[in-house]
Amino acid sequence: MAFNFDESIDRRHSDSYKWRKYDGRDVIPLWVADTDFRSPPAIIEALRARVEHGVFGYGAPPGELATLFVERMRSRYQWRVKPEWLVFLPGLVSGLNLAVRALTREDMGVVIPTPIYPPFRSAARGAARQQRLAPMALTQGRWQVDLAAIEESMDGTEQLLMLCNPHNPGGTVYRREELEQQLAFARRHNLLVCSDEIHCDLLLEPGARHIPFGSMSEDAEQRSITLMSPSKTFNIAGLGASLAVIPNARLRMKFIAQRSGIVPNVDVLAYVAATAAWRDGQPWLDEQLHYLRGNRDWLAARINALPGLRMALPEATYLAWIDAGRLGVENAQRFFEQAGVGLSAGADFGDPRFIRLNFGCPRALLEQAVARMERAIRELG
Template identity: 55%
Template sequence: MEANQSVFDFDKEVDRTATSSDKWDKYKGKDILPMWVADSDFQSPPQVISAIQERVAHGVFGYTHAPESLTEIFVSRMAERYGWDIQPEWVVYLPGLVCGLNIAARALTDEGQAIISPSPIYPPFISSAKFAERPLLKAPVELENGRWLPNLNHIEDQLTGQGGLLQMCNPLNPGGTVFRREELEATLEFAEKHNLLICSDEIHCDLILDKDCQHIPFASLNESAAQRSVTLMAPSKTFNIAGLGASIAIIPNADIRARFNRAKRGIVPGVNVLAFTAAEAAYQHGEGWLQAQLDYLAGHRDYLMQEINALPGLKLEHIEATYLAWIDCSELPVDNPFSFFEKAGVGMSPGLDFGNRKFVRLNFGCTKKTLEEALLRMKTAIAALDR
């Protein structure tokens, strides 16, 4: 039985300063609120914490493999949430999603074949092409009716017809777009036309803030989509267990799956025992907590949009998913908005890391108190520009 949603306290201030936290240690000893890397400040679901404690109490932490029960839960989850019938043998466990992006870049392209990526985008998309030593083509992400969408037509004349890899990010990071079926179908048509394989990062698929939006896994569109794709998912962002390292690649095509597994053989470690334990508990028992978190984050999103769009020089489009706000600072009279706000005590992600230095990305996976303080500091800094 799920715990009552009313017992989840997302306003609880959890001190992370003595936990070797990447997020909080970046500004250790400084009066700067860390609102950058994509982990939240919320305690994970109580069932996850209990499951880890129980496993730790066992006291033996030898080599381990994926529990069949976890795979069964994940297969059922895909069917129930998305109507996507996957087979257990399609599931490949990974110690993180970023390594999945890099494995796909190396395994699914040959020398000279291009990797196509949206831009701006989560930085490991760009670096995966660099590390694989493949040419990179950037499809500009443009605003269409208040939603950020990649423009694949922009790079079509640069394609050679020799195949390659198209990287997708759904929901989009940054931007928070949840792709509609017709948009995914247009992407599939583009891939079919140019003989492209697809790697779809869907790590934020559980963090849909709009009740009228539905995540659709790209590979669930039809058999053509399934047979040309690698789908990457994880419980990490959803349940704030990213530090444990448990991610999942779903690869229906046996040849692509073999290539993917060959590329990681002897290099990529297995998933650790506590990560498996946390993932299973999260997927099996975390739904009540997740729904409460989504309500809390949607309230943050609405408050943030109201406040940001009231500030001169800033603009924030509607965020359909994720707890990441892509803030347009192009009208702000400063050369480097990231540095400007950092000096004001708000440490966001620089837009340049994603592909546009006139933006910043703000992580609102935090308490309301922290968000209010961040906005107060931003308001104060902008007001001081007019003095």
């Protein structure tokens, strides 16, 4: 292995949001979605060269970055994206908020799967939009959204369907027929679609294939905003480089107008990192995926051997969605935090029975955290 994912890097005394939450406490943080891996050497070298240049004035998106992204979409997904469709953003969450505000009015509703990454619902809530929550259900080991479950309660004021593919939490990679059902739902109810695809490169299940929502047809293209980023893939989330793919010119202008004077441009170093990631990062990514698969499979075996916990294999992401409903404790996140493991509370995503565990870390750290969880459960019994 050319890259060392077993390397232990001390983040406790850095600016790490993930690790500083438990500053001064003996708690292993496996919650917020960044990894504890050193970013690819190609990115570090590109940043070093840019810093050596020494001038950090206002920056524009590099032409190479757009070219790399367009080629990436063509070669990976057979999606012929045009450079003028791209809107660069300093983070994907801002894209979720802009999509809600640009594509809906206050008297309109937003359809959102649940449980889901919290900023989806906070984007709707912050814009005072009504939410229609479509339940996720575990079917044959995969978490899938049941849009039919809410059709009878819809009143025609809904304007936007928000999707997460791969889904967070749960790690589902939607199949083409599932995406076609989502598109048919959007067409039936005359909905626009915002699809968060930030985890699309982190496919762990052999044979799984990511399909961008907008790539399915011209209709899907014209009614959608697709959000993508190299940030989760290459562990550069703190640099803030994301983009929206908006083929429909009218929707794109509304999106751009909504951000004017509020959402800043992308940082010049973020442009450098994103360009290096998509140009030179694939060998590192291939090895990271191999390492994450090992972590996932090891973790699932250990978790599913514990009384009171159940975990379906995520097809993508480095995030385990663990059912703790039978554990017999009032608050599983607090219970494991007191045992020295910091996890995400399922209530934040929409289901308090669950906890989310980030296994994007060296195996030794993961083993230490799971040993603490096992000990806490034994003592509970």
